[in-house]
Amino acid sequence: xxAKIAYDEVEVGTELPAQSFPVTxxxxxxxxxxxxxxxxxxxNEKFAVEVGLPDVIAHGMFTMAEAxxxxxxxxxxxxxxxxxxxxxxxxxVVPNDDQGALIEVSAKVAAKLDxxxxxVDITAMSAGQxxxxxxxxxxxxx
Amino acid sequence: MALDQSFVxxxxxxxxxxxxxxxKIREFAEAIGDANxxxxxxxxxxxxxxxDVIAPPTFVFAITFKAAGAVIEDPQLGLxxxxxxxxxxxxxxxxxxxxxxxxxxxxxxxxxKSLAGNDILDIRGEVHDASGEHVVTAWTKLVSRAPxxx
Numbered sequence: 001x002x003a004k005i006a007y008d009e010v011e012v013g014t015e016l017p018a019q020s021f022p023v024t025x026x027x028x029x030x031x032x033x034x035x036x037x038x039x040x041x042x043x044n045e046k047f048a049v050e051v052g053l054p055d056v057i058a059h060g061m062f063t064m065a066e067a068x069x070x071x072x073x074x075x076x077x078x079x080x081x082x083x084x085x086x087x088x089x090x091x092x093v094v095p096n097d098d099q100g101a102l103i104e105v106s107a108k109v110a111a112k113l114d115x116x117x118x119x120v121d122i123t124a125m126s127a128g129q130x131x132x133x134x135x136x137x138x139x140x141x142x
Numbered sequence: 143m144a145l146d147q148s149f150v151x152x153x154x155x156x157x158x159x160x161x162x163x164x165x166k167i168r169e170f171a172e173a174i175g176d177a178n179x180x181x182x183x184x185x186x187x188x189x190x191x192x193x194d195v196i197a198p199p200t201f202v203f204a205i206t207f208k209a210a211g212a213v214i215e216d217p218q219l220g221l222x223x224x225x226x227x228x229x230x231x232x233x234x235x236x237x238x239x240x241x242x243x244x245x246x247x248x249x250x251x252x253x254x255k256s257l258a259g260n261d262i263l264d265i266r267g268e269v270h271d272a273s274g275e276h277v278v279t280a281w282t283k284l285v286s287r288a289p290x291x292x
Binding site: 002021027030031033034035036037060061062064065066068069072073076077078079081082083084085086087088134 | 166169170172173174175176178180181189190191192196198199200203204207208227228229230231232233234235237238281
């Protein structure tokens with residue numbers, strides 16, 4: 001495990017570089033295949049609307065996978081993430097156009113813990129709404 | 143209808159081993175658009191101190207969620223899966239998942255709650271490798287929404 005960020009150089013409030021992740025219908029089809037989650041709410045508009053959704057929505061696990069990239073890119077080694085949890089508060093609605101949706105992720109160090117670990121709080125937004133709640137990772141730094 | 147509380151604490155038998163393939167990790171990393179070389183380049187992964195390419199943190203969900211199917215589809219529990227949404231997800235890692243791992247999952251029902259007609263089910267999946275060492279624990283909260291007008 002080789003995090004490139006040193007624990008001693010990080011303070012509470014340190015912001016991680018924010019990133020935006022686009023998601024289109026094609027992204028969702030691809031993620032469905034890679035993850036094995038073929039729930040039609042993630043690719044079939046007719047089905048999604050029938051079960052009461054505004055449109056096709058992204059897999060929650062896709063959003064969770066994108067959000068942690070802000071942390072793994074910062075830490076250098078993805079294995080530096082020793083804990084990661086989220087609450088799926090709002091769906092990321094993905095319209096059937098060339099634009100799709102955008103997941104905007106920011107994160108900051110919320111606490112310094114023992115054993116060179118820090119707690120990072122993550123904010124993930126789409127279309128002006130917070131799509132993940134209680135999104136936190138514990139990261140072991142160098 | 144509220145789920146039977148007596149299922150709390152029930153543990154299901156470990157799943158048959160899932161072998162983590164390096165091309166499956168690559169496919170997953172490409173699907174999330176993550177070009178981190180630790181996922182696809184053995185030398186880059188070794189430079190970070192790993193014995194082989196590792197999987198992105200959420201990759202293991204595909205394995206633990208499939209294992210949770212034993213709970214979800216347990217006819218005695220009687221969960222209405224057509225009304226289920228994923229509420230929370232958490233992972234605690236002892237080490238990253240890597241190519242070549244043969245992973246087995248043991249699922250346990252941690253809690254059953256009923257809130258405003260919704261059934262809330264907490265499932266813990268303990269993931270071990272072929273040598274029996276712990277790799278990751280996954281906590282999955284599923285919410286089965288109350289039928290309209292219920």
